[in-house]
Amino acid sequence: MSDLVEGNREALATLFVRHHQNVYRLCSRFCQSDAAAEDVTQEVFLRVLRHAATFSASAQFKTWLFRVARNACLDHMRSSKRELRKREQLASEPVVTDSDSQINSDDLARLHEAMQRLQPETREVLVLRRYHQLAYAEIAEICGCSVGAVRVRLHRALQALRKHYMLIGSQPAKQHVVEGET
Amino acid sequence: MNCKKAMQELISNLTGSDTTLRSTDLDAHLSSCKHCREELMTIQTLWDGLDHLDVAAMSTEAAQRTLERLRSISRMEQATILVAHDSPRVSKYRGVVLAAVFVVALLTGAFVSRSSAALALFPIPATETDTVSIPSGSGGGLFLFLLHKPDGPRPAGQGVRYAQWADELRNVNQLVHAGALHETDGWMLARDGTTIGATPLGGPAGQVEGFFLIAAPDSAAVINAARISPHFDYGGLIEVRRITN
Numbered sequence: 001m002s003d004l005v006e007g008n009r010e011a012l013a014t015l016f017v018r019h020h021q022n023v024y025r026l027c028s029r030f031c032q033s034d035a036a037a038e039d040v041t042q043e044v045f046l047r048v049l050r051h052a053a054t055f056s057a058s059a060q061f062k063t064w065l066f067r068v069a070r071n072a073c074l075d076h077m078r079s080s081k082r083e084l085r086k087r088e089q090l091a092s093e094p095v096v097t098d099s100d101s102q103i104n105s106d107d108l109a110r111l112h113e114a115m116q117r118l119q120p121e122t123r124e125v126l127v128l129r130r131y132h133q134l135a136y137a138e139i140a141e142i143c144g145c146s147v148g149a150v151r152v153r154l155h156r157a158l159q160a161l162r163k164h165y166m167l168i169g170s171q172p173a174k175q176h177v178v179e180g181e182t
Numbered sequence: 183m184n185c186k187k188a189m190q191e192l193i194s195n196l197t198g199s200d201t202t203l204r205s206t207d208l209d210a211h212l213s214s215c216k217h218c219r220e221e222l223m224t225i226q227t228l229w230d231g232l233d234h235l236d237v238a239a240m241s242t243e244a245a246q247r248t249l250e251r252l253r254s255i256s257r258m259e260q261a262t263i264l265v266a267h268d269s270p271r272v273s274k275y276r277g278v279v280l281a282a283v284f285v286v287a288l289l290t291g292a293f294v295s296r297s298s299a300a301l302a303l304f305p306i307p308a309t310e311t312d313t314v315s316i317p318s319g320s321g322g323g324l325f326l327f328l329l330h331k332p333d334g335p336r337p338a339g340q341g342v343r344y345a346q347w348a349d350e351l352r353n354v355n356q357l358v359h360a361g362a363l364h365e366t367d368g369w370m371l372a373r374d375g376t377t378i379g380a381t382p383l384g385g386p387a388g389q390v391e392g393f394f395l396i397a398a399p400d401s402a403a404v405i406n407a408a409r410i411s412p413h414f415d416y417g418g419l420i421e422v423r424r425i426t427n
Contacts, residue, residue, distance in 0.1 A: 017345045024240035
C-alpha cells in the first residue's frame with residue numbers, strides 16, 4: 001500500500017492479487033449477485049488506486065479496504081435500483097458447503113432467500129461478522145457507526161432473518177415480503 | 183429476567199467476538215421459558231446455517247479480466263505505468279543476483295525484459311532484489327526454476343495464479359526475481375555480437391517461457407517452492423538449476 005501511496009501504480013496489481021478474493025466475496029454477499037460483484041470489485045480497486053493518498057498508515061488496511069468495498073456496494077445498489085428485482089430473480093442457488101449440516105438443503109434455500117430479503121444495511125453487519133469474522137470495533141469503523149450500534153444492528157438483523165425465515169416456511173408458494181424489520 | 187432481555191443476551195453471546203458465559207439469570211429464564219428456548223434453537227440454527235451458505239470464489243478468468251481492465255484504466259489515467267522501482271541501496275548480493283539474471287538470459291537464449299508484454303503474461307509485481315538473503319551451506323543457495331512451456335493451450339487468466347505463486351514465495355522471503363520471456367522479442371547472438379537468428383521461444387512445447395529465481399535454505403524448500411506452482415496444473419515442467427557461487 002505504501003508503494004501505491006508513493007505513486008507506484010503497479011503496486012495495485014500486488015494488492016489485487018492479495019485481496020481480490022476477499023473483496024469479491026464481500027461484494028457478492030452484499031450485492032447478492034456474482035455479476036455485480038465482479039463490477040463492484042473492479043470499482044473497489046479503482047477507488048483504492050484513486051484514493052490511496054487518503055489511507056492512513058496507522059489504520060488497518062483490511063478495515064480501510066472493506067470500508068471502500070462496503071461503500072462501493074451500497075453505491076452500486078442505490079444507483080442501479082435493481083436490488084429488489086435481483087432479489088426476486090434469485091439468480092443463483094446457495095452453495096452447500098457441508099453435507100453434515102444440521103439443516104437440510106430446503107432449509108438452506110429458505111435461509112438463502114431470507115438473507116436476500118434483508119435490507120443491504122441490515123445484511124452487511126451479518127456478512128461482516130459471520131463470514132469475515134470482523135470484531136465489532138472493525139465493523140463499526142467500516143459502517144461508520146458506534147460499537148453499540150453494531151450490536152443493535154446485529155441483533156435486529158438476526159431477528160429479521162428469523163422473521164423472514166419463518167415467513168418463507170409458512171408460505172405455500174414463493175412470495176416476496178416487504179421487509180419490516182426495523 | 184424478561185424475554186426481551188434474555189433474547190438480547192442470547193444474541194450477544196451468539197455473535198460476540200469473545201466467548202461469554204451465559205449468566206445464571208439467563209439460564210434460569212431459559213429453564214422456565216419454553217418460548218425463549220425455542221427462539222434460541224431457531225436463532226442458533228440460523229447462525230450456524232449461515233456458515234453453510236457460501237458464495238463462489240472469483241474465477242481466475244474473471245480476476246485476470248478485472249486486473250487487465252484495472253491496468254488499462256490505470257494506464258489511461260497515468261500516461262506511463264511505473265513497472266518497477268530500482269532500489270537505490272546497493273546490496274552485497276546485488277552482484278550475485280544480477281549475475282544470476284544474466285545466466286537466465288544466457289540459458290534461455292534471450293535477455294530478460296520487464297516489458298509490459300512480459301508482465302501481461304505474468305503480472306508479477308516488482309521484487310526488491312536486495313531484500314532477500316541468500317542462504318549458504320546445508321544445501322541452501324540460489325536456484326533457478328526454468329518454466330518449460332506446456333503442451334497445449336492454457337485457460338485465460340492463468341497469469342493471476344503465477345502471481346499468487348510469486349506472492350507466496352515472496353511472503354517467505356524466497357523470491358529473488360521472476361519473469362516471463364517475451365514470445366518473439368529475443369535474439370541468438372554470436373561471439374562477435376552478430377545476430378544469428380531469432381530465438382525459438384514462441385515455438386513448440388518444452389521451450390523455456392519464464393523463470394523464477396529462488397533463494398532457498400535447503401533442497402526440501404526448493405522442492406516445496408516448486409510443488410506449489412500452478413505450472414504443473416497446466417501440464418508444464420519446471421527445470422531446477424542451482425546457481426553456482
